[in-house]
Amino acid sequence: MPLQIGGSGTVKPYVKYNAKADKWFVRSPEGGDMEIARPMFLLDLKNIRTGWLRFREGQAPERVIDPSLDRVAPSPGDDFKRGFVVAAFSQKFFGGTVEFSSASIHLSNAVRDLYAAFEEQSGRPENRGKVPVVACTGADPMKDKYGTNYRPRLELAKWVDRPAELPDASPVDDVDVWKGSAPAQTAAAHVPPPPARTPAPDPALETEF
Amino acid sequence: MNAHAFERHGVGHLSASSLNLWAAQPALWVMERLLGRRAPMGITAARGKAVEHGVHLGLIDPAKPIDDCAAEAEREFNRLTALAGDPRRDEERLKIGGYVRGALVELRQYGVPDAYQHRVEVRLDDVPVPVVGFIDWRFSDHGLIVDLKTTERFPAAIGDPHGRQGAVYASAHGNFGMRFAYAKPAPGKKEPANQVRVYEMSGDDVRRHLSALRLIALSLGRFLALSNDPRELAGVIVPDFESFWWSDPAARAAGREVFGF
Numbered sequence: 001m002p003l004q005i006g007g008s009g010t011v012k013p014y015v016k017y018n019a020k021a022d023k024w025f026v027r028s029p030e031g032g033d034m035e036i037a038r039p040m041f042l043l044d045l046k047n048i049r050t051g052w053l054r055f056r057e058g059q060a061p062e063r064v065i066d067p068s069l070d071r072v073a074p075s076p077g078d079d080f081k082r083g084f085v086v087a088a089f090s091q092k093f094f095g096g097t098v099e100f101s102s103a104s105i106h107l108s109n110a111v112r113d114l115y116a117a118f119e120e121q122s123g124r125p126e127n128r129g130k131v132p133v134v135a136c137t138g139a140d141p142m143k144d145k146y147g148t149n150y151r152p153r154l155e156l157a158k159w160v161d162r163p164a165e166l167p168d169a170s171p172v173d174d175v176d177v178w179k180g181s182a183p184a185q186t187a188a189a190h191v192p193p194p195p196a197r198t199p200a201p202d203p204a205l206e207t208e209f
Numbered sequence: 210m211n212a213h214a215f216e217r218h219g220v221g222h223l224s225a226s227s228l229n230l231w232a233a234q235p236a237l238w239v240m241e242r243l244l245g246r247r248a249p250m251g252i253t254a255a256r257g258k259a260v261e262h263g264v265h266l267g268l269i270d271p272a273k274p275i276d277d278c279a280a281e282a283e284r285e286f287n288r289l290t291a292l293a294g295d296p297r298r299d300e301e302r303l304k305i306g307g308y309v310r311g312a313l314v315e316l317r318q319y320g321v322p323d324a325y326q327h328r329v330e331v332r333l334d335d336v337p338v339p340v341v342g343f344i345d346w347r348f349s350d351h352g353l354i355v356d357l358k359t360t361e362r363f364p365a366a367i368g369d370p371h372g373r374q375g376a377v378y379a380s381a382h383g384n385f386g387m388r389f390a391y392a393k394p395a396p397g398k399k400e401p402a403n404q405v406r407v408y409e410m411s412g413d414d415v416r417r418h419l420s421a422l423r424l425i426a427l428s429l430g431r432f433l434a435l436s437n438d439p440r441e442l443a444g445v446i447v448p449d450f451e452s453f454w455w456s457d458p459a460a461r462a463a464g465r466e467v468f469g470f
Contacts, residue, residue: 077365193318
């Protein structure tokens, strides 16, 4: 029986979109990010998962995945944002199958609209069992309180048979999925300082009646 | 559990931080604690130590100007990181004073602590060696133990690693309350613009974390019992160098020597 300890020594390959810079990156073979051109890729929207994501510099990403697309997990707390996790495949742009996840509001909005189009088209007889090919054709600047960010233009270009490299499976580990029966972590409340202690009165100074 | 498993590897006691490391990165635990290849103090740990030093000076002397405490903390940070090659050193140094000022405004309201870096020791069922720890401050007038954490962002709640640490402190102090003060370098933009948040552990939290510590310690004992040879033990686990636990270049370099890749 193997010991259930230690790391796997492997890191999931990924693609990510920097909404601040309108740039796409994949993990380079040496580690770190490597910029790529606007990609065209297969996106496994059938198995997309949503949930609460938190990315903090220098720390491992944290995620609490919704039990299903129509059942939202309770927020784990501050700094967690709604986001998605989905598998994507492109030999040309990504070098194979990668994880695509983000909590960017603009990217999430683009993927939400893409998913709506996917739902509408996936029921057509000619698309059954197939996977959509998504093309990033540009980006639109979005001004908000954080300055200018970009929303990528993602379009369903066509539908193709599912390749062996993109298994019909969940893109997240089961341990990351919120279990409804488990107690959800609730945000703690700030505890004020204790009231200042007044020294006990000197009995010798107390008035006697 | 056979005490020899710990003894033969020279493990005379455990700590919450050691058990947290074992739980998170067993390979790093083996490298540091069994093979003696300790990673240098990280910049974040040095920040925490330095801020704690400055805050302590301000707590034991309520009349000491906060700016003096901040300056002392910066000196301590410079001392601790004198040989550090971390590029974040200068950036972190600039924040030291802010952490100290914010923490002192909050914690001076607790009064003067009557214990600092006080050693505590607890025993866990079936674990043959004690778990020791050193509390930050004890305020016996209020029945409280307070541990200071520096952070860039407030956590939503006390996380498991801190909770385990607090469980050791609290269980060694009977019915004292255990609080964690999370200090940021500057007030946030949200209203109210807090710079410090203080969370208190419940009795259930303490029990739950003690239970977890016991299971983690038992797991460690079983692992140590597999072999008398630390190198053989290192050979059955695999490090995850992508983990932030291995972010220090010196630690990764040592890890490559130990684990061979």
